Structures are given as structure tokens and as C-alpha cells.
Amino acid sequence: MTRPTLGRLVQESTAAIIASRLRKAIRDGELPAGAQLGEAQLARELGVSRGPLREGMQRLTQEGLVISIRNRGLFVVELTADDVRDVYVARSAVERAAAQLVLQRDVAAAADQLLAVVNEMRQAADDQRSDRVGDLDLEFHNVLVSLAGSPRLSRTHHTLLTETRMCINALQTTYPPPDERVPEHRAIAEALLLVDPGVVDRLIVTHMADAVTRLLTVVPPS
Amino acid sequence: MTRPTLGRLVQESTAAIIASRLRKAIRDGELPAGAQLGEAQLARELGVSRGPLREGMQRLTQEGLVISIRNRGLFVVELTADDVRDVYVARSAVERAAAQLVLQRDVAAAADQLLAVVNEMRQAADDQRSDRVGDLDLEFHNVLVSLAGSPRLSRTHHTLLTETRMCINALQTTYPPPDERVPEHRAIAEALLLVDPGVVDRLIVTHMADAVTRLLTVVPPS
DNA sequence: GCTCGTAGGATTGTCAACAATAGTGGCCAC
DNA sequence: GTGGCCACTATTGTTGACAATCCTACGAGC
Structure with missing residues (x-):
């Protein structure tokens, strides 16, 4: 029995949180269009390791907010x-x-x-x-x-x-x-x-x- | 100068390939709705480590084809x-x-x-x-x-x-x-x-x- | 008989080290 | 001076190991 008022208590995944943060940063222009996103640096700033950070990045690339070039890095998309x-x-x-x-x-x-x-x-x-x-x-x-x-x-x-x-x-x-x-x-x-x-x-x-x-x-x- | 005919030569990321494979498996019902996706097993089957596999999974969760419950695992979404x-x-x-x-x-x-x-x-x-x-x-x-x-x-x-x-x-x-x-x-x-x-x-x-x-x-x- | 507490096992979450690749600058031959 | 070659550096890609969490089963206490 699950009461309608008490929503299920779920802790969202770390990757989701990271993606959400970065999405906001991109939205507000803190990470400007075309900027390269260094994994090591971002991971340090967010206080996580590169693993979870990369997982979060995959979400953003799936959304098209970030483009990934293999062995080159991740870049905020530039809107033409x-x-x-x-x-x-x-x-x-x-x-x-x-x-x-x-x-x-x-x-x-x-x-x-x-x-x-x-x-x-x-x-x-x-x-x-x-x-x-x-x-x-x-x-x-x-x-x-x-x-x-x-x-x-x-x-x-x-x-x-x-x-x-x-x-x-x-x-x-x-x-x-x-x-x-x-x-x-x-x-x-x-x-x-x-x-x-x-x-x-x-x-x-x-x-x-x-x-x-x-x-x-x-x-x-x- | 990039000729229109010659598309840019890009190797897509491993995570994208994994996501594509799994998407197809889900689409064709090889991974049935509601099934739990064990990371270790899938990683073995695809011949990759758990890291890239998890990255690919993040794409599928972002798409809503897979739902992730923290510390529980990943499940193929069940469509009501x-x-x-x-x-x-x-x-x-x-x-x-x-x-x-x-x-x-x-x-x-x-x-x-x-x-x-x-x-x-x-x-x-x-x-x-x-x-x-x-x-x-x-x-x-x-x-x-x-x-x-x-x-x-x-x-x-x-x-x-x-x-x-x-x-x-x-x-x-x-x-x-x-x-x-x-x-x-x-x-x-x-x-x-x-x-x-x-x-x-x-x-x-x-x-x-x-x-x-x-x-x-x-x-x-x- | 039922509930609570607790080990055991398995799975996920995270990390740090290693391998591989692309860019950079300098050197040499032509 | 131009083009090609080569080490060097920085960054990404991948891996295996470790830590944390959850589910299950089992036994003690009420």
C-alpha cells in the first residue's frame, strides 16, 4: 500500500545530479558555448571522481547539449x-x-x-x-x-x-x-x-x- | 573547407556504441521489459569493462528506456x-x-x-x-x-x-x-x-x- | 507464530592507476 | 622557407580493485 501523498523515496543517481548541475551551468552561460570541458578539472570542482562525471556527461551528450569528440574531449554545443x-x-x-x-x-x-x-x-x-x-x-x-x-x-x-x-x-x-x-x-x-x-x-x-x-x-x- | 560529400571522419564513442547495441536489444525484446540488467554480465557479453557500460546505460536512462534505482540496479522500462x-x-x-x-x-x-x-x-x-x-x-x-x-x-x-x-x-x-x-x-x-x-x-x-x-x-x- | 536483529552473499557506486591517443614544439633535410 | 619526422605533454579511454548498499535467510526473543 503506497499512499498517494507519500511519494516513493528515491535517491537519484549521482550521474543524474551531475548532469543536472552541468545543465544548469550551461543554461546560465557559466560554461559558454564552444568551451571545452576538462574532465579532471570539472571532477575536482564537483568533488567527485572522473567516473561519475563521465556518466553524467553521457546524459548531456545524449541530449545534444554537449558534443563529444573521441580522444579530443567534450565541448559545449555551439548553436548555429x-x-x-x-x-x-x-x-x-x-x-x-x-x-x-x-x-x-x-x-x-x-x-x-x-x-x-x-x-x-x-x-x-x-x-x-x-x-x-x-x-x-x-x-x-x-x-x-x-x-x-x-x-x-x-x-x-x-x-x-x-x-x-x-x-x-x-x-x-x-x-x-x-x-x-x-x-x-x-x-x-x-x-x-x-x-x-x-x-x-x-x-x-x-x-x-x-x-x-x-x-x-x-x-x-x- | 569541408566538402559536403566528405563527411567529417568521426569515430563514435564507446558509450554510444554500447547504448546503440542495448537499444536494439531492448527494441527487439532480447532484453524483455522489466528485466534487470546486471552490469557485470552485460559487460562480459559485450567484451568491455563496467565503466564504459555504465556510461552507455546513462544514455538509455536519459532516453527513458531503462530506469535506474540506486543500489538496486537497472531495469528495462515496463510500458503501461x-x-x-x-x-x-x-x-x-x-x-x-x-x-x-x-x-x-x-x-x-x-x-x-x-x-x-x-x-x-x-x-x-x-x-x-x-x-x-x-x-x-x-x-x-x-x-x-x-x-x-x-x-x-x-x-x-x-x-x-x-x-x-x-x-x-x-x-x-x-x-x-x-x-x-x-x-x-x-x-x-x-x-x-x-x-x-x-x-x-x-x-x-x-x-x-x-x-x-x-x-x-x-x-x-x- | 510473529517480529526483530544479524550474518552472508551479491550487486552497485566510486576511485585511482594504467594505456592509448591527439596536439605541440623543435629539429633536420631538401 | 617549406615540409616531414619525432619526442614530449596533456588529455581522454579503460580497467581492476575497493567501499557501500541492499536483499535473503536464518535464528533468537517475545
């Missing part, structure tokens, strides 16, 4: 313009599907959670806290996909958000004005309440297309 | 009815997006490749080679997503096809008649030639829904 487009292609696929699933569930509760994020975003925008607006942007999409309740979509999406954040960091200098982004997200959240699949879908597609355009106007189109 | 549904939710997301991308590319060439697979499927069905029909079914969807040219969709899809195959293996006893499946795939391939996004999209959605229904009529609905 094509990669940026591809990230948003994949995000569109995942988030459109997630939104449709949300429409088949408790839409009202979902809209509540999303609007809460939007309101925080509004506040942050008013306070000129551009970086926090960015965090909440990602959080909005994270919540949206989580609400769909699909483990596989969530897992894929998690990696995609990490890559999205990498793009933003790389182009941090000029990022779009917050005042555009807040209403776009609010529109998506409110559209859910209409329970019209077509409207939600179109809004998401547009939202993604806009994001790519904004990101790539800075980068030379390859 | 909810998992089957989720696999097809994710496949729908990926393949619908892929199809839309294909429509923006060389549709004629794509349809050619897909129809070639369908014709082989027709032949196999006529020969009563049910297992080969199944292989070609997966091959069809693999080609479809490959043609989209999206690395991220392809990577996700690869895992999903492995899981699909696991489902089929688990329920191998009663699998749907080939004569239904061949025309369904042919319809999708031919719809591409119409260059009507709506038609293709609807066909894929239906195809996926049908597949789930077929798979779950055997399993007790949870």
Missing part, C-alpha cells in the same frame, strides 16, 4: 542559426501538442496557473527587470507543457528550454522589449479559456515564429 | 497503458510537425521515398510476412521524420520508435491485419503530393489514434 530554427521547430511541435492536451483537461485551472505567471511577468516588465521577464517567459512555457501531463513531451521540452536559454544568453545584448512579450503570453493563456483549439494553435505558431525572427535578426542568417 | 498513450501523443506531435516541414520542402522526392516503402510493405503483406510489415511500418515513419531534416525531431522520434516497437513486441500475439495498414500509409504518402497541410495532418492524427486503439484493445485499459 539553423540550430535556433530547429529548436523552435521542435518547441512548436511539443507546445502545440501540449496545448491541445491541456484543452482536453482542466482548462480553467491551467489558465489560472498560466495567468499567474503572466501577471508576474507584467510586474517584472514594469520594474524593468528584463532578465526576470526572460525567466518567466521560459517558466510560462514550462508550465504549459507540464500541465499537459505527458512525461515524454516534458522531457523533450526540458532540453529545448535549456537550448532556448543558451540562445538568449548568447545574444543577451539586444533582446526584445518586454512590453511586446507580456501581452503575447497573456493572449495564449486567455485563449485557452475559449476552448477553441484553432485559436490557441495559431497563437502558439505565431509566437514561435516571432521568437525565431527576433533571435535571428541579430545573427547573420546562414 | 498510459505509457502507450503517451508514446503516441509524442509521436503525433513529432510526426505532424515533420510532415508540415516536408510539405515546405521537396514534396515529390519525399513522396517517392515513402511510396517505395509502402510498395515493399504491400509486397510483404502479400507474402504474409507480418513481421516484415511491422518493420516497414516503423521504417515509413522513420523516413517521414528524417525527410523533415530536423535533428531534434529525429532524435526524439528515434526513441519513440524504439518504445513503439517494445509495445508491439509485448503484444506480438495479436497484431492487426496487414491489409489495413498498407493503404493507411499509402494514403499519407499520396496526400503529400496534394500539398494540402490539412489533409496530411488529419490522416496522421487518425493513423496514430487508430494505432493506440489497436494496441490497447488487447491491454486492459487502466
Whole structure:
């Protein structure tokens, strides 16, 4: 008998913890794109041996956040313009599907959670806290996909958000004005309440297309 | 200067090879669902040490094909009815997006490749080679997503096809008649030639829904 | 009879040493 | 001056051994 409230007590594997730490470091730009990751050094910094560290690295290479060249080393992936487009292609696929699933569930509760994020975003925008607006942007999409309740979509999406954040960091200098982004997200959240699949879908597609355009106007189109 | 024809010469990592081997073994049911994977034994069989083997395992756990319980061991994931549904939710997301991308590319060439697979499927069905029909079914969807040219969709899809195959293996006893499946795939391939996004999209959605229904009529609905 | 505590065995987690490989700089021949 | 050869160094790849943990079985105590 397992009570629903008491989740199973599992200690996640060391490799998972290491991967999680490094993922965060890559996401936040502490490990910049293209940087070589020396195993010995990273192992020292994390206080583990090279064995577990290499195991964690395998997870990141599987996700595509790190590329491994045999006998050369591990490097943080460098996202090209094509990669940026591809990230948003994949995000569109995942988030459109997630939104449709949300429409088949408790839409009202979902809209509540999303609007809460939007309101925080509004506040942050008013306070000129551009970086926090960015965090909440990602959080909005994270919540949206989580609400769909699909483990596989969530897992894929998690990696995609990490890559999205990498793009933003790389182009941090000029990022779009917050005042555009807040209403776009609010529109998506409110559209859910209409329970019209077509409207939600179109809004998401547009939202993604806009994001790519904004990101790539800075980068030379390859 | 790297010529397009001459791909970069890279030797893939040992962990990647091990993961690939095990993925195939899991896909084909040689390592049945729920089975514990003893590290020592597998390492012996593959002729490697436990280190590289564990690295390969991390990739599979990241993909969700294997679950790791600390100090207990690694187990091949057991797919529940909810998992089957989720696999097809994710496949729908990926393949619908892929199809839309294909429509923006060389549709004629794509349809050619897909129809070639369908014709082989027709032949196999006529020969009563049910297992080969199944292989070609997966091959069809693999080609479809490959043609989209999206690395991220392809990577996700690869895992999903492995899981699909696991489902089929688990329920191998009663699998749907080939004569239904061949025309369904042919319809999708031919719809591409119409260059009507709506038609293709609807066909894929239906195809996926049908597949789930077929798979779950055997399993007790949870 | 049931529970608790405890050895035994087996498996996983971690580590440090060894082997193999690629990059680097210098030297020599042409 | 250019190209080829060769040791040297640093890093990665692999291994076997050791430590920690869990499951099982068995016996003592209530």
C-alpha cells in the first residue's frame, strides 16, 4: 500500500545530479558555448571522481547539449542559426501538442496557473527587470507543457528550454522589449479559456515564429 | 573547407556504441521489459569493462528506456497503458510537425521515398510476412521524420520508435491485419503530393489514434 | 507464530592507476 | 622557407580493485 501523498523515496543517481548541475551551468552561460570541458578539472570542482562525471556527461551528450569528440574531449554545443530554427521547430511541435492536451483537461485551472505567471511577468516588465521577464517567459512555457501531463513531451521540452536559454544568453545584448512579450503570453493563456483549439494553435505558431525572427535578426542568417 | 560529400571522419564513442547495441536489444525484446540488467554480465557479453557500460546505460536512462534505482540496479522500462498513450501523443506531435516541414520542402522526392516503402510493405503483406510489415511500418515513419531534416525531431522520434516497437513486441500475439495498414500509409504518402497541410495532418492524427486503439484493445485499459 | 536483529552473499557506486591517443614544439633535410 | 619526422605533454579511454548498499535467510526473543 503506497499512499498517494507519500511519494516513493528515491535517491537519484549521482550521474543524474551531475548532469543536472552541468545543465544548469550551461543554461546560465557559466560554461559558454564552444568551451571545452576538462574532465579532471570539472571532477575536482564537483568533488567527485572522473567516473561519475563521465556518466553524467553521457546524459548531456545524449541530449545534444554537449558534443563529444573521441580522444579530443567534450565541448559545449555551439548553436548555429539553423540550430535556433530547429529548436523552435521542435518547441512548436511539443507546445502545440501540449496545448491541445491541456484543452482536453482542466482548462480553467491551467489558465489560472498560466495567468499567474503572466501577471508576474507584467510586474517584472514594469520594474524593468528584463532578465526576470526572460525567466518567466521560459517558466510560462514550462508550465504549459507540464500541465499537459505527458512525461515524454516534458522531457523533450526540458532540453529545448535549456537550448532556448543558451540562445538568449548568447545574444543577451539586444533582446526584445518586454512590453511586446507580456501581452503575447497573456493572449495564449486567455485563449485557452475559449476552448477553441484553432485559436490557441495559431497563437502558439505565431509566437514561435516571432521568437525565431527576433533571435535571428541579430545573427547573420546562414 | 569541408566538402559536403566528405563527411567529417568521426569515430563514435564507446558509450554510444554500447547504448546503440542495448537499444536494439531492448527494441527487439532480447532484453524483455522489466528485466534487470546486471552490469557485470552485460559487460562480459559485450567484451568491455563496467565503466564504459555504465556510461552507455546513462544514455538509455536519459532516453527513458531503462530506469535506474540506486543500489538496486537497472531495469528495462515496463510500458503501461498510459505509457502507450503517451508514446503516441509524442509521436503525433513529432510526426505532424515533420510532415508540415516536408510539405515546405521537396514534396515529390519525399513522396517517392515513402511510396517505395509502402510498395515493399504491400509486397510483404502479400507474402504474409507480418513481421516484415511491422518493420516497414516503423521504417515509413522513420523516413517521414528524417525527410523533415530536423535533428531534434529525429532524435526524439528515434526513441519513440524504439518504445513503439517494445509495445508491439509485448503484444506480438495479436497484431492487426496487414491489409489495413498498407493503404493507411499509402494514403499519407499520396496526400503529400496534394500539398494540402490539412489533409496530411488529419490522416496522421487518425493513423496514430487508430494505432493506440489497436494496441490497447488487447491491454486492459487502466 | 510473529517480529526483530544479524550474518552472508551479491550487486552497485566510486576511485585511482594504467594505456592509448591527439596536439605541440623543435629539429633536420631538401 | 617549406615540409616531414619525432619526442614530449596533456588529455581522454579503460580497467581492476575497493567501499557501500541492499536483499535473503536464518535464528533468537517475545
